[in-house]
Amino acid sequence: MDTHDIVTHIKNNDSPAVLASLIGVEGHSYRKAGAVMLFFEGGVIGSLSPGCLESDLQLRTNEIWASGQPEVVEYDMLSPDDFSWGEAVGCGGKIKVVLEPVQGELRETLIEANERMAAGENLVLIRELTPEGYSYRLEAGAFITKNTDSPVFSTLLVPKPRLVIFGGGHDAEPIAALAARVGFRLAVADWREGSLQNDFPGAGRVVCPPAEAAVRLGIGQGDYVLICSHQFQRDRQFLESVIPVEPHYIGIIGSSARINLLLEGLEAPSSLHAPVGISIGGEGPEEIAVSIVAEMIQIRRAGARKLPKGVDRVESSRHISGSRTKQKDGSIQGFSEAVAGDFPRERRAQ
Structure with missing residues (x-):
């Protein structure tokens, strides 16, 4: 339900904020592609990991806001040999995160989403890379559908029940x-x-x-x-x-x-x-x-109509994975390269 709190914060605050979206997952990940979190002065809303990525992402937000340009960061946690970040409990895959400054068209789109979600509407936020940059649109619905003809990624915006x-x-x-x-x-x-x-x-x-x-x-x-x-x-x-x-x-x-x-x-x-x-x-x-x-x-x-009292059908909902793999530094990619799927070799953050 993080998305409802995120769009509400954006509607009610015009201070600098950066939206982080999980756009690609290979292997195990704490959250699925489409998950989002918001960084703003004085706090965060949501999470993309059990805590192993957020500090690094937050260090990048000032630069993202100042440049006004989105950026994609890739984290490779498949290797068990990198101890540079310590234990990454719950992580063990390769994930891509896009960081976007919440301004201009994105902010306007999210404010519109807030109004529609307040009325109980499920929405999909669709970003599509064009020669001029990102274009944004909202579609009504409760499921993410992928456009295979162009580089896009989507986030499901679900109002709180x-x-x-x-x-x-x-x-x-x-x-x-x-x-x-x-x-x-x-x-x-x-x-x-x-x-x-x-x-x-x-x-x-x-x-x-x-x-x-x-x-x-x-x-x-x-x-x-x-x-x-x-x-x-x-x-x-x-x-x-x-x-x-x-x-x-x-x-x-x-x-x-x-x-x-x-x-x-x-x-x-x-x-x-x-x-x-x-x-x-x-x-x-x-x-x-x-x-x-x-x-x-x-x-x-x-997600069931009726359950026996005290029974949880989602077997993993009470357990956090105890993966012992270690996390590698986040490598920065050119934005258009990452969205288009043309991934460069890793460049280490200093």
Whole structure:
């Protein structure tokens, strides 16, 4: 979800920034081609490695910004004999990274992307090398397609998944806070205006009857929904309105007996998690929030509609590769040479 934070930062800040994109991978790599990170004064957003590349990339950013020209750097970590960088845990391949100053057409394109992503749109940022330099365009979609007729590379820009909370009580506050910290956008709906005065930083807020909330918030198939108003009839009305929309995740807080009553006469969708949360024996609002948000993370990472509680189908998601290969210095290539695939011999950074 780094791309959403990156385009938001660019929209809200006009200070110098350099975008680093992973455009080629040979062998093992911590991130796949298309991954991005942003360097700016005072910080970074995202990562391309477990930490073995970022320092070197950051050293190059001032020169990139000053020149106004992109540059491609290649890192070869296939050899186990180079100890110059120390252990590169999680790395063991050859990768290419392009560094681009965020200015001019690129900045304008990313600002447009921010506006479209805020509306929940998946986008592909396509860069194509022309005789005049890079051209940029955005295409709607959730997959990267390669243009084989010209040197291009693409980055998938995916908005953060949205968590819609129905019921703005105090027990929803720690859930909202934790969900926001791990990469969810927030929206809160309630029929009581006073409930929406609680602490839901950055959340969109809608006061309306429960049956209208799904339409008012534009709930769609990519959304996560949590029902926690603790008012039986209103929870039922909201549930009836949201099931036909088929959100990616529906969680209901409450006992099994109460949930059975809520579902009486309704066909439970495969995305329903009730009672909500992974069973960790949590007590109190904060621990229950951990249980609920952990389940949403599990669903998000596994990309599945329904998983047994506590089971993760992505076998490698809890482990960082322990590759013991060592990293070589990043070699700088001419930009047009690298994108076109005409790679020169390595030149060592000093």
